[in-house]
Amino acid sequence: MSEAVSTSGVAPGPLSIRPYSRADQDACLAIFDSNLPQYFTPSERSLFERLLDNLPGPFQVLEDVEGTVLACGGYGPGLDRYAMEWELR
Numbered sequence: 001m002s003e004a005v006s007t008s009g010v011a012p013g014p015l016s017i018r019p020y021s022r023a024d025q026d027a028c029l030a031i032f033d034s035n036l037p038q039y040f041t042p043s044e045r046s047l048f049e050r051l052l053d054n055l056p057g058p059f060q061v062l063e064d065v066e067g068t069v070l071a072c073g074g075y076g077p078g079l080d081r082y083a084m085e086w087e088l089r
Contacts, residue, residue: 013065020059020072025052027069028061 020028032040032048040048052059059074 015062015064015070017060017062020052020055020061020074024061024069024072025049028052028072031069031072 029045029049029052032045036042036045055074056076057074058076060072061069062071063069
C-alpha cells in the first residue's frame, strides 16, 4: 500500500512511498552514484549493493506518478536499537 506524500517544492504531481523490490535495484544504485563523491565514497557502493541484496529490515522507495524512483531508504536492527541503514535522494 502506497502512502501519499507532500510534493511542495519537490516535483509536480503526487509522490508515493512503497516497499523496495528487486526491480528497484538499478534505480537505487543510480541514486547512490548521483551522491558521489559529496556524500559517499566509491568504495561504499559495494556495501550498499550488498545491503540491497540482503535487507536487514524495511526498505522503501519514493516514486513519482510515472514510477520513477526518486529516493530510497530503510532501517534495520543495530546493537541496541533500530537505526537508519541508508537514506538516499
